[in-house]
Amino acid sequence: MKLQLLLLFLTCSVIVVNGLDNGVARTPPMGWMSWQRFRCITNCDLYPDDCISDKLFRKMADLMSSEGYLDAGYEYLIIDDCWLARERDAQGRLQPDPDRFPHGIKDLSDYIRSKGLKFGIYEDYGNYTCAGYPGILGHLKTDAQTFAEWGVDYIKIDGCYSKFEDMEDGYKEFGQYLNETGRPIVYSCSWPAYFESSGIHANYSLLADICNLWRNWGDIQDSYSSLTKIMQWFGNNQDRIGPYAGPGHWNDPDMLLIGNYGLSYEQSKMQMAIWAILAAPLLMSVDFRTVHPAYKEILLHKEAIAINQDVLGIQGKKILTITNIDIWTRPITPIINDSPTYAIAFHSNRDDGYPYAISVSLEELGLRNAKGYSVSDVFEPQGEEIVQIQDKFIVKVKPSGVVFIKAVPIGS
Ligand SMILES: *[C@@H]1O[C@H](CO)[C@@H](O)[C@H](O)[C@H]1NC(C)=O
Numbered sequence: 001m002k003l004q005l006l007l008l009f010l011t012c013s014v015i016v017v018n019g020l021d022n023g024v025a026r027t028p029p030m031g032w033m034s035w036q037r038f039r040c041i042t043n044c045d046l047y048p049d050d051c052i053s054d055k056l057f058r059k060m061a062d063l064m065s066s067e068g069y070l071d072a073g074y075e076y077l078i079i080d081d082c083w084l085a086r087e088r089d090a091q092g093r094l095q096p097d098p099d100r101f102p103h104g105i106k107d108l109s110d111y112i113r114s115k116g117l118k119f120g121i122y123e124d125y126g127n128y129t130c131a132g133y134p135g136i137l138g139h140l141k142t143d144a145q146t147f148a149e150w151g152v153d154y155i156k157i158d159g160c161y162s163k164f165e166d167m168e169d170g171y172k173e174f175g176q177y178l179n180e181t182g183r184p185i186v187y188s189c190s191w192p193a194y195f196e197s198s199g200i201h202a203n204y205s206l207l208a209d210i211c212n213l214w215r216n217w218g219d220i221q222d223s224y225s226s227l228t229k230i231m232q233w234f235g236n237n238q239d240r241i242g243p244y245a246g247p248g249h250w251n252d253p254d255m256l257l258i259g260n261y262g263l264s265y266e267q268s269k270m271q272m273a274i275w276a277i278l279a280a281p282l283l284m285s286v287d288f289r290t291v292h293p294a295y296k297e298i299l300l301h302k303e304a305i306a307i308n309q310d311v312l313g314i315q316g317k318k319i320l321t322i323t324n325i326d327i328w329t330r331p332i333t334p335i336i337n338d339s340p341t342y343a344i345a346f347h348s349n350r351d352d353g354y355p356y357a358i359s360v361s362l363e364e365l366g367l368r369n370a371k372g373y374s375v376s377d378v379f380e381p382q383g384e385e386i387v388q389i390q391d392k393f394i395v396k397v398k399p400s401g402v403v404f405i406k407a408v409p410i411g412s
């Protein structure tokens with residue numbers, strides 16, 4: 001009861017979200033998805049090690065399990081677009097490209113699951129996937145059954161080649177067929193990304209009833225500018241979409257770019273921190289064979305992951321901007337004296353070369369515990385410091401980087 005009152009207070013709203021009742025995604029899903037890094041590479045002569053194929057996914061499964069990612073909580077290995085054959089089989093069922101997936105999907109799924117991982121796949125609600133392979137329209141029931149037979153644990157349903165007016169009912173209907181298979185499957189829905197990009201507000205209450213997560217906005221590309229555009233959209237729309245995040249149903253700002261070509265080391269820590277604040281699904285899309293150890297360390301960062309996975313499931317917000325440095329906060333556990341702990345990220349939009357100093361107090365950031373807080377740095381731990389809420393303290397933020405701290409209330 002106390003917790004419920006607190007949650008109402010924290011979200012400052014009376015929106016009650018019950019959400020989809022399929023028992024999965026109680027914390028933001030964590031895993032790896034092929035799209036951002038491997039896209040729709042289907043030419044295995046030109047890209048023998050990178051093409052969307054059985055070989056690629058087995059290799060990624062091996063490394064995801066042996067290199068510590070699974071132990072850190074990343075459990076879903078998800079095939080994105082371009083796995084399908086151009087035609088359905090003689091019985092009208094989906095089938096993979098025979099050259100690139102010679103053993104079929106069930107065999108690959110069994111292999112992935114034998115590594116202790118869970119298996120995810122991609123389809124599209126329309127007549128075709130975005131890359132032009134067969135979509136599920138007209139075959140919803142058969143395809144839901146096929147996915148369950150293949151041991152699918154997570155499905156992303158995209159929205160290309162479908163009509164806006166069909167999407168709400170159509171995604172709902174497919175969700176019903178998934179439910180009827182009896183297999184708990186994480187259901188990722190893309191229709192808000194199509195609606196919102198066209199200036200139409202999606203119905204997030206409906207989304208939380210039907211889907212475990214949903215892409216809100218455009219695809220992430222391998223660049224800092226793409227990343228910050230998505231962050232800006234999340235900040236601008238946080239009061240409208242934020243209340244619908246919670247255990248079982250999440251807003252999805254898209255994959256982690258960390259370890260690829262487009263983000264610097266500081267920018268990579270920044271994405272990890274902001275995704276933790278946003279209670280965002282943590283879906284890596286990196287080549288485990290070549291990822292630099294420094295970036296791997298960010299992906300595996302225990303405390304950042306713990307903040308992301310916090311059981312309250314409250315999506316954080318951008319609450320203040322000082323001299324072009326955005327401050328994002330998220331209430332998390334433990335709750336002490338009825339006050340939540342806070343994760344706080346300072347992200348600099350500045351590019352003037354040096355770690356820029358700002359002075360701020362916890363009170364200005366909305367923290368209220370009268371006895372103060374024990375504050376520590378998530379990425380650069382140097383012990384804990386007691387800070388009273390009115391104390392001004394200095395934070396120095398590197399250009400396009402982040403300072404990520406945690407403030408635990410001091411008890412009586
Ligand atoms: C999907 O294909 C069917 C059959 O060709 C067609 O009637 C329908 O209009 C198509 N739907 C969309 C959204 O393009």
Ligand SMILES: *[C@@H]1O[C@H](CO)[C@@H](O)[C@H](O)[C@H]1NC(C)=O
Nearest residue numbers: 021022023179182183184185
């Ligand atoms: C199907 O839906 C019912 C009612 O919401 C729920 O209790 C059940 O757990 C769901 N089953 C699966 C497999 O999702």
Ligand SMILES: *[C@@H]1O[C@H](CO)[C@@H](O)[C@H](O)[C@H]1NC(C)=O
Nearest residue numbers: 202203204205206207208209
């Ligand atoms: C949004 O969906 C809910 C069902 O969860 C429904 O009750 C409500 O009327 C819908 N809102 C709009 C504006 O369509």
